Amino acid sequence: MTATRRDLLTAALTTAAGVAVTAGQARAEEPDHDHDHQAVPSDPALRAKALESVLVAKGLVDRAALDVLVDTYEHRIGPRNGARVIARAWVDSTYKQRLLKNAKAAIAELGYGGAEGEQMVVVENTAQVHNLVVCTLCSCYPWPVLGLPPVWYKSAAYRSRSVIDPRGLLREFGVELAADVEVRVWDSTAEVRYLVLPERPAGTERLDEAELAALVTRDAMVGVSRVVAPGGGAHA
Amino acid sequence: MNGVHDMGGMQDMGPVRPEENEPVFHAAWEGRVFAMDLAIDGDWPGGSGRYQRELIPPTDYLRMSYYERWLTGLSELLLKSGMVNRAELESGVAQGGNTKGRHMLGADEVAPMIAAGRASTRDVPVTARFHEGQRVCARNVNPVGHTRLPRYARGKQGAIVRDRGVYVFNDSLVQGLGEKPQHLYSVRFAARELWGPQAAATDSVYVDLWDDHLDAA
Numbered sequence: 446m447t448a449t450r451r452d453l454l455t456a457a458l459t460t461a462a463g464v465a466v467t468a469g470q471a472r473a474e475e476p477d478h479d480h481d482h483q484a485v486p487s488d489p490a491l492r493a494k495a496l497e498s499v500l501v502a503k504g505l506v507d508r509a510a511l512d513v514l515v516d517t518y519e520h521r522i523g524p525r526n527g528a529r530v531i532a533r534a535w536v537d538s539t540y541k542q543r544l545l546k547n548a549k550a551a552i553a554e555l556g557y558g559g560a561e562g563e564q565m566v567v568v569e570n571t572a573q574v575h576n577l578v579v580c581t582l583c584s585c586y587p588w589p590v591l592g593l594p595p596v597w598y599k600s601a602a603y604r605s606r607s608v609i610d611p612r613g614l615l616r617e618f619g620v621e622l623a624a625d626v627e628v629r630v631w632d633s634t635a636e637v638r639y640l641v642l643p644e645r646p647a648g649t650e651r652l653d654e655a656e657l658a659a660l661v662t663r664d665a666m667v668g669v670s671r672v673v674a675p676g677g678g679a680h681a
Numbered sequence: 682m683n684g685v686h687d688m689g690g691m692q693d694m695g696p697v698r699p700e701e702n703e704p705v706f707h708a709a710w711e712g713r714v715f716a717m718d719l720a721i722d723g724d725w726p727g728g729s730g731r732y733q734r735e736l737i738p739p740t741d742y743l744r745m746s747y748y749e750r751w752l753t754g755l756s757e758l759l760l761k762s763g764m765v766n767r768a769e770l771e772s773g774v775a776q777g778g779n780t781k782g783r784h785m786l787g788a789d790e791v792a793p794m795i796a797a798g799r800a801s802t803r804d805v806p807v808t809a810r811f812h813e814g815q816r817v818c819a820r821n822v823n824p825v826g827h828t829r830l831p832r833y834a835r836g837k838q839g840a841i842v843r844d845r846g847v848y849v850f851n852d853s854l855v856q857g858l859g860e861k862p863q864h865l866y867s868v869r870f871a872a873r874e875l876w877g878p879q880a881a882a883t884d885s886v887y888v889d890l891w892d893d894h895l896d897a898a
Contacts, residue, residue: 489749493710495773496756497717499765502775506720509788514716517795519705560719563798564845566867581689581831583731584747593715596707597699599747605691608833608886609876617697628872628884632689634829635865635889636801637845664699 523592526557527640528661530590531672532654534567535645545569548640552590562589562638568631569642570668575626576641577615577668579607580633587638591663598667608632618669641668648674682825683832685739690833690876711748718755719794722783724762727799730754732827732855801849803862809892811866815841816898819868819890827855830894834886838898839870842887850891863892 500506530552534541544551548565552558565587568576580586581604586594597603606614611628615621622628631639643665649657664670688694706712718730733754734742742750759765764783769776779785786794811817821836822828829851845865853861868890872880 489714489746489752490708490710492756492770493714493717493752495770496752496759496765497713498773499769499775500717500721500759503765503777504779504785505722505764505783506717507785507787510720510786510791511713511716513788513791514719515706515712517791518715519712522795523705559796559798560794561798563800564802579689581833582687582829583734593705595700595703596747597697600697601688601691601694601743602697605688605694606697607689609690609692609880611884612881614697618699624881625883628881630884630886632831632886632888634831635845635848635851635891637865637867637889 518588518593522588524590524661524663524666525658526555526592527587527590527663527666528658529555530557530640531642531661531666532658534642535657536654541642544642557589559589561585562587564637565590565640566631566637567640567642568629570644572644573625573627574629575615575620575622575668576629576631576639577607577611578631578633578639578641579604581605581608582632582634585633585636585638587640590640591666595663615669618664620670641666643668643672646672646674682735682827683823684735685742686735687832689831706748707746710752714748714752714755718751720786720791721755721759722786723758723764724781724783725758726854726857727801727849728827728851728855729758733757735827801851803847803849803860805847805862807847807863809844809864811841811844811864811892811895811897813841813844817841817866817868817895818898819870819888819894820896824852826852828852830890831888833875834868834870834888834890837870837874839868839874839888841866842869843867845889848891850893852891852893861893865889865891866895868895 501508530544533555534544540551544567548567549558549562552562552565570576584594584599586598608630611630612622633639643661660672662670662672665672706715734750737745737750737753745753756770760767764781766776816838817840818838819830819834819836843866845867847862848865850861850863853859868888870886870888872884872886873882875886
C-alpha cells in the first residue's frame with residue numbers, strides 16, 4: 446500500500462499538477478509567473494536535501510544534532526514507553542489513581558516526559574466507557590509515551606471521521622461497541638495530550654508487569670483497538 | 682481560518698488505512714525534515730510552523746504527504762524570516778551565513794531540549810470566566826487567522842467538564858499578538874448537539890477550548 450501511495454506521489458510530482466505544489470507557493474508573490482518553476486519538478490527528497498545543505502552551510506543546523514533527533518524518535522521514544530505506563534497501572538492500583546489524577550507526574554515516575562507531553566491527561570476505558578483520541582486540526586499526539594504518530598492518525602480520513610462517526614470507524618478497526626457503551630472522543634485542540642488506559646483483558650491475571658506491557662499496543666492507547674490476552678484472537 | 686486542515690466532521694475522505702509494521706519515517710528525507718523543524722532556532726512565535734502548514738493552498742494540502750507539508754511550512758517560515766532566500770532553497774547553495782545570529786542546536790543539546798519540552802501553561806493570575814459544570818456556547822466566529830476552535834463546534838452548546846488552568850492562547854500567539862494567557866477548559870459536547878439525530882445519544886466529543894472561544898449558554 447505504501448509503495449502504491451509513493452508511486453502515485455512520484456508520478457504526480459512529474460506532472461504539472463505536482464509542480465503546482467511549488468507554483469502555489471510562488472503564486473502569492475508572483476501572480477503572473479505561475480509556470481516559472483515547472484521546468485524543475487520538486488521532489489521533496491531533493492528539496493529537503495537542498496534545505497539541509499543550505500542550513501548547514503549557514504551554521505543554522507548541525508548535521509550531528511539532526512542525526513540524534515532522528516535516532517531518538519526512530520529508536521528511543523515510542524509506544525513501548527506508553528505500554529510500560531499502562532502495565533504499571535494495571536498491576537498497581539495506587540499508581541493508576543495517580544495516573545488518572547495527574548498523568549504528567551505519574552508518567553514522569555517511569556522516566557518519560559518532555560516535548561509534546563508537557564501536559565498529559567489519561568482517560569480510562571471501562572465496560573461502560575470507550576475513549577478515542579484524535580487531532581482534527583493537525584496531528585497532536587503524546588510523543589513521550591507513543592512516539593511519533595502513524596500515517597493513518599494524521600490522515601484526512603481519520604481526522605474527519607473520528608468525531609462524526611466514531612462507532613463506524615471503530616468497527617473498521619475491529620472494535621464493535623454495544624449501544625449502551627458511551628463513546629468519548631477527545632479532540633486534541635490545545636496543548637493537552639491524551640493517552641487511553643485500555644481495559645486489562647480477562648485471562649491475564651497470572652502475567653507479570655513486563656508480560657502485560659508486551660500485550661499493550663499503540664492502537665489500544667489511541668483508543669482504536671482493545672488489548673487482547675495471549676491466544677485471545679488478536680486483531681490489529 | 683476555515684481551511685481544509687479543519688477536517689472534523691467532513692465526509693467521504695475514504696477509509697482509514699493502517700499500515701502493518703509502519704516505519705517512523707517512510708524515507709530518510711522525512712526524518713531530516715522533522716529534525717530540521719525541531720532543531721531550527723527560528724525567530725517566529727511557537728506554533729508558527731503549524732499555522733504555515735494551514736496556509737498551504739487546499740488542493741496542495743490534500744495532495745501532499747504529511748512531511749511534504751512540514752517541508753513546505755518550514756521553507757516558507759525561513760523565507761519570511763529572511764534566514765534563507767528562494768535562490769538558496771532552489772540551488773542548495775548558501776549565499777550568506779547565519780546573519781541573524783541564531784543559535785545552532787548542538788548534538789549534545791538535543792536530549793535536554795526534548796526533556797525540557799516547551800510549557801504552554803502560565804503561572805499568572807487570570808480569572809476564569811467559567812466554572813466546572815457550567816453550560817457554555819462555543820462562539821460562532823470565522824476568524825481568518827489561526828484558531829483552535831474547530832468549525833464543527835462553533836455555535837454549539839456544551840458543558841465545562843474541567844478547568845485545565847491558564848494557558849498561552851495560541852490563536853493570539855501565532856498571529857504575533859502576544860500570549861494572552863487565559864483559562865483552558867475541557868468542554869463536553871453531546872454528539873447529537875454536534876451532528877443531530879444520526880449520532881448516538883450516549884456519545885460525546887470533548888474539545889479543549891479557551892475563555893475567548895466561549896460564552897455562557
